[in-house]
Amino acid sequence: MAAAFGARLAEAMDAHGPLCVGIDPHPGLLAAWGLPDDASGLAAFARTVMEAVGGRVAAVKPQSALFERHGSAGVAVLEEVVAAGRATGTLVIVDAKRGDIGSTMAAYADAYLRDGSPLAGDALTVSPFLGFGSLEPAVEAARATGRGLFVLALTSNPEGASVQHARDASGVSVAAAIAGQARLLNERETAASGAELGSVGLVVGATIGSAAHDAGVDLAAVRGPLLAPGVGAQGAGAAELAAVFGPARRAVLASSSRGVLAAGPDREALRRAAERACAEAAAALR
Numbered sequence: 026m027a028a029a030f031g032a033r034l035a036e037a038m039d040a041h042g043p044l045c046v047g048i049d050p051h052p053g054l055l056a057a058w059g060l061p062d063d064a065s066g067l068a069a070f071a072r073t074v075m076e077a078v079g080g081r082v083a084a085v086k087p088q089s090a091l092f093e094r095h096g097s098a099g100v101a102v103l104e105e106v107v108a109a110g111r112a113t114g115t116l117v118i119v120d121a122k123r124g125d126i127g128s129t130m131a132a133y134a135d136a137y138l139r140d141g142s143p144l145a146g147d148a149l150t151v152s153p154f155l156g157f158g159s160l161e162p163a164v165e166a167a168r169a170t171g172r173g174l175f176v177l178a179l180t181s182n183p184e185g186a187s188v189q190h191a192r193d194a195s196g197v198s199v200a201a202a203i204a205g206q207a208r209l210l211n212e213r214e215t216a217a218s219g220a221e222l223g224s225v226g227l228v229v230g231a232t233i234g235s236a237a238h239d240a241g242v243d244l245a246a247v248r249g250p251l252l253a254p255g256v257g258a259q260g261a262g263a264a265e266l267a268a269v270f271g272p273a274r275r276a277v278l279a280s281s282s283r284g285v286l287a288a289g290p291d292r293e294a295l296r297r298a299a300e301r302a303c304a305e306a307a308a309a310l311r
């Protein structure tokens with residue numbers, strides 16, 4: 026079995042810095058790159074990004090929806106991205122936000138977290154809004170194969186607050202309850218392995234301002250990686266990263282998609298855009 030995802034991610038961030046480049050082939054970006062909005066354009070886009078940043082950043086995060094919109098041929102391109110990540114030693118976080126009843130979750134776990142599956146990258150984003158316990162098959166598959174999960178907790182979109190900040194009768198917010206469950210799993214893993222970070226991360230948007238504090242979420246206590254989308258096109262930058270994550274900042278993997286991809290299709294320009302975004306994130310999270 027591969028080393029645990031938390032340890033592999035910590036090593037990748039030490040080597041390359043705290044940036045994940047999102048691969049989001051939006052129709053507008055395909056057009057701006059002079060590519061057709063079909064599976065051939067998608068493949069050219071994804072290959073260009075991987076050639077530009079593969080082996081140079083800690084992780085990439087393909088957005089599954091933007092591959093799925095091209096049907097089975099698009100999903101085949103997502104499989105290519107997973108393979109390219111493996112070939113270049115770049116961690117692949119498949120952003121598919123899966124979540125369902127346990128029996129169906131087991132099938133998602135087979136697709137995205139089992140050795141030998143062409144869609145299985147290094148980690149998967151998952152949704153806990155059918156109950157954290159429904160994620161158990163994914164937790165188990167990730168643990169068994171050295172993969173990781175990023176559980177939605179405080180998302181970067183403003184609409185997320187209406188659910189995530191809601192409190193139960195004892196005053197605990199939904200986000201704090203999710204963070205507490207991740208913390209328990211990471212405590213178990215890190216107690217056994219001695220690793221700094223466990224493999225059950227959270228998605229916490231870089232755009233959320235004081236929401237972690239307001240919702241009673243102690244991000245540092247989670248002892249798991251914190252995937253922070255919202256950098257770049259959604260408006261967050263160095264100041265927001267520093268303010269949102271405070272004492273948890275060493276666990277943060279900042280994620281930017283359109284903010285980097287807008288520099289394409291020139292590979293050198295893409296590479297430089299990723300380097301700039303990484304340097305900014307590193308300075309903010311030091």
Ligand SMILES: O=c1ccn([C@@H]2O[C@H](COP(=O)(O)O)[C@@H](O)[C@H]2O)c(=O)[nH]1
Pocket residue numbers: 047049088120179180181182228229230254255256257258259280281282283284
């Ligand atoms: O809370 C969340 C969770 C996931 N995302 C995803 O990240 C990227 C952001 O793209 P940008 O172009 O950098 O805005 C995208 O795939 C989202 O689905 C998020 O933004 N917020």
